Amino acid sequence: MTTISHISKPLLSLGALVLISPSVNAEESAFLDRWALTIPGGGAGWLQVTKENGYYDASILWGGGSVVPVDSVFFSDDDTLIVTRINEVKRKDSAGETVRTHRFTDAIVAKIDGDKMDLTLMHPNANGEGVERQQFTGTRIAPLPPKPDLASVKYRDPVTLFDGSNLDHWQLINPKDANGWSIVDGALSNDPKQEEGKPHKSYGNLRTKETFEDFNLKLEVMVPEGGNSGIYLRGIYEIQVAATYGKPLDSHNMGGIYSRVVPAVAAEKPAGEWQTYDITLVDRHVTVILNGKTIHDNVPLQGCTGGALTSDETKPGPIYLQGDHTRASYKNIVLRPVAK
Numbered sequence: 216m217t218t219i220s221h222i223s224k225p226l227l228s229l230g231a232l233v234l235i236s237p238s239v240n241a242e243e244s245a246f247l248d249r250w251a252l253t254i255p256g257g258g259a260g261w262l263q264v265t266k267e268n269g270y271y272d273a274s275i276l277w278g279g280g281s282v283v284p285v286d287s288v289f290f291s292d293d294d295t296l297i298v299t300r301i302n303e304v305k306r307k308d309s310a311g312e313t314v315r316t317h318r319f320t321d322a323i324v325a326k327i328d329g330d331k332m333d334l335t336l337m338h339p340n341a342n343g344e345g346v347e348r349q350q351f352t353g354t355r356i357a358p359l360p361p362k363p364d365l366a367s368v369k370y371r372d373p374v375t376l377f378d379g380s381n382l383d384h385w386q387l388i389n390p391k392d393a394n395g396w397s398i399v400d401g402a403l404s405n406d407p408k409q410e411e412g413k414p415h416k417s418y419g420n421l422r423t424k425e426t427f428e429d430f431n432l433k434l435e436v437m438v439p440e441g442g443n444s445g446i447y448l449r450g451i452y453e454i455q456v457a458a459t460y461g462k463p464l465d466s467h468n469m470g471g472i473y474s475r476v477v478p479a480v481a482a483e484k485p486a487g488e489w490q491t492y493d494i495t496l497v498d499r500h501v502t503v504i505l506n507g508k509t510i511h512d513n514v515p516l517q518g519c520t521g522g523a524l525t526s527d528e529t530k531p532g533p534i535y536l537q538g539d540h541t542r543a544s545y546k547n548i549v550l551r552p553v554a555k
Contacts, residue, residue: 242294246325249356249518250332251526254278255349259451259526261518262353264288264296273298279521281467281474286320298323304341317341330355356528362513363497370431370551376423376534377403377434377548385421388524388535392419395538402437404544405444405536422450422524422535429553432494432534437544440486444543445473448496449532450524452516454503456543458486470505473520478503478510489546497553499528 252260254277261276271288275298287299300321305313319341325334332353337346376384379401387394395407395418407418427449436456438444444456452472459468460483466474469483469490482505484490493504503511519526522537536545 243290243296245327246296250353251356251518251528252276252332252334252353253351253526255336255351259519259523260351260353261526262298263517275300276474276519276521281521282518291324294326296325296327298325319343325353327355354527356518359500359515359517360498362500362515365495365497365502365513368495368497369554371554373549373551374425375549377545379546384423384425386424387419388422389419392417392539394419396421399544402544402546403536403548404542405538406542407538407540418539420522420535420538422533424533426450426531426533427550427552428531428555429497430495431551431553432492432496432548433550434492434548435489435546436492437489438486439542441541442486442543443537443540445522445537446492446494447520447523447533447535447537448494448501449530450535451519451526451528451532452496452501453520453522453537454492454494454501456537459483460485470503470510472501472503472511472514472516473522475517475520476511476514478505479512480508480510482506482508482510 246264247266248264250262252262254260258278260278261282262273264271264273273285273288274282275285276282285298286301289297291297302319302321304317304319306315306317307313319339322337323334324337325332334351334353336349336351338349339346379398382396382398382403393416395405397404409416438456438458440458442458445453446456447453455467455469455471455473457469462468464477464481465471466477468478470478484506490506495502499516500513501511501516502509502513519528524532524535534550
């Protein structure tokens with residue numbers, strides 16, 4: 216599971232729509248696409264603008280967390296898109312008790328020039344005095360290629376990323392974070408301990424030093440009861456790792472493409488058991504076999520997931536393992552790069 220790590224003011228959605236004219240002129244139709252965002256602070260975001268039955272709508276990913284609907288979408292003129300999101304701020308008295316929940320609206324104003332988007336986030340200050348403005352950018356996401364024929368894919372020699380003996384292939388994404396990773400009984404284990412009565416300690420996510428394009432990745436993973444981690448492909452797409460045995464299918468459960476694609480079947484084992492992943496990423500399509508069952512079969516990837524290192528799906532990237540939530544252990548991590 217991912218958390219919001221790139222912004223200090225998370226945006227909360229109420230899911231409203233705005234009805235506008237059913238006609239779509241050329242300027243407005245140019246916005247109807249998927250956009251890779253680099254949000255304020257440099258984090259990865261995503262925006263999709265759609266129109267159906269006379270309504271414009273949009274979904275957004277802002278740094279971490281899930282893809283969520285926005286509250287409204289409209290055009291102030293032919294070439295300016297405005298997206299709004301509603302925030303809730305709890306106002307507290309001197310004793311720290313909530314006396315009122317205040318709702319106010321963030322607005323994102325966007326203009327495009329070809330395949331580039333220039334955006335401004337306008338965020339009202341919580342006390343009602345003034346508006347904070349932040350500039351950021353977006354890029355139109357290239358159309359998805361056809362589903363690859365996996366039977367014809369050729370691989371180079373396998374790369375053993377972890378064999379139980381050393382961490383030579385790995386480093387923290389942020390070296391300032393606490394390091395909970397170590398080798399325990401031949402497994403790459405994360406133990407993000409918190410000390411009672413002391414401030415919360417931020418533990419680091421682990422990434423490979425190498426970067427990769429398309430590949431097949433095999434590994435084993437184990438999480439305890441309540442465990443939560445994740446496997447990021449090229450640092451962009453998270454395959455969820457969580458103790459969700461016996462729960463209904465959900466994109467936030469074990470094997471989900473986080474907040475985007477629900478597994479076709481529930482294939483997870485109970486907490487505390489080793490589980491196998493066989494993951495193939497080719498041409499922005501992913502196939503995932505969990506414990507011998509195919510849960511994603513050449514599924515197209517619409518964009519980055521929460522916690523991604525970048526929203527640029529054209530770039531090679533690392534494998535990264537989420538370590539900022541709970542205990543988790545990995546072993547027998549082997550990657551076979553696709554030969555192109």
